[in-house]
Amino acid sequence: MGKVKMLGALVGDIIGSTYEWYNTKRTDFELFEKGCRFTDDSVMTLAVAKWLIEDENHSAAQLIKCMQELGRKHPDAGYGGHFYSWLFTENPQPYNSWGNGAGMRVSPVGLYAKTLEEALELAEITASVSHNHPEGVKGAQAIAASVFLCKEGRSKQKIKEYVEQTFGYNLHRTIAEIRPRYGFDVSCQGSVPEAIIAFLEGNSFEEVIRLAISLGGDSDTIGCMAGAIAACRYPIPDDIAERCDSLLTGDLRDIKDRFCDFIDKRSPYVKKLTRDNYKECTGLDIIAFSSAAPGAMGDAGAVEVVTSKGEVYYANPFYEDIEMEQVFQVCPPLSECRFGVFGGGVIPEGWQTIYLGFGNHLVLHESISEDFRKEAEQSEIKEVGDLYNKWIDIIKRLLANRNA
DSSP states (O other): OHHHHHHHHHHHHHHHGGGSSSOOOOSSOOSSOTTOOOOHHHHHHHHHHHHHHHOTTOOHHHHHHHHHHHHHHSTTSOOOHHHHHHHTOSSOOOOOOOBTHHHHTOHHHHHHOSSHHHHHHHHHHHHHTTOOSHHHHHHHHHHHHHHHHHHTTOOHHHHHHHHHHHHOOOOOOOHHHHGGGOOOOOBSTTTHHHHHHHHHHOSSHHHHHHHHHTTOSSHHHHHHHHHHHHTTTSOOOHHHHHHHHHTSOHHHHHHHHHHHHHHHHHSSOSEEOOTTTGGGGTTOOEEEEEEEOTTOSSSTTOEEEEETTOOEEEEOTTTSSOOHHHHHHHOHHHHTOEEOTTSOEEOOTTEEEEEEETTEEEEEEHHHHHHHHHHHHHSOOOSTTHHHHHHHHHHHHHHHHHHO
16 A cells, blocks of 8 residues: 555666756657666655654754754765755754755655645645745645645546646647657756656556656656655556665665555554464444456555444555455455446446546445435535545544434
């Protein structure tokens, strides 16, 4: 779940590292050129992650401490001149930067936040300790918001509209239009929209990374920002994820893993199913479950199960330590489902299905389906995808009312 998404920014950085000073304008480049490595983008991304783990008050002072401690442990990661001085200054002050360092490190905020407002507030803090120029803050917020909205299952069109309307970036351009004249640009205003466009245009994680890096310019940072968003929409191929994970040092890998565990604990799930614990979760009184197809919007491959007690169980046989047959043992009705492309399909007797949009299917037991539909009609469900984010809350609310 979180582990795969967290890798997105780091993968983009590592693959882009060898092309930063030797730009390519092609998309068929070698992903892992000799000498590829993590850079300051990964180090500062993980410093922000460490801050979110350790400081529940989200203070700027503690963020600075995390950034300086980790930055000083990796002094040769490729920091810019002003930021390098900032890292080694005893009482560092923001220096009115609009550089894309604000955007490259912010993605953990989008994964951590429970609301869009929280994502924007935390993004401003992460930027303002050094990159306090309005364009620096805006760039950080745009990336954090894109990660958050993608994580929450919003469509590319909705993400595009939000970013354009909120931050004023022009996202109507294509990579092919941008690429020929694009040069080295470390400003947020000259690289953040380009990274988002790469995400909007790509149809797989690898394609997003290839499009981003093929622009040239500050390749590792554009790849980092684009990869952070793309990992919330598309699965990262195992070979790519494993190669990048192996290139991290032990301390960085530890922070990444701790952050992923931390994010999982913030989730609404009672238990994440694994091959080690699934047998303890058989025989549940299931009243609803959702299933995401491979490549679905949000958490592709995920299965969420809700019981009559309001307990929520999560599994993803594509990414987590569990097989699909083991998930079927926990949720037997799922094994009988054959979902249609846009809803419907074959489901077992006594159950009804609702299409959540973008490859996500909800199956309700008939004992709750009618009440659920009525409650959903009264909720603010304005577009496809809204119900994807609210169905568990609606069921919990119905159960609370029944037990009142």
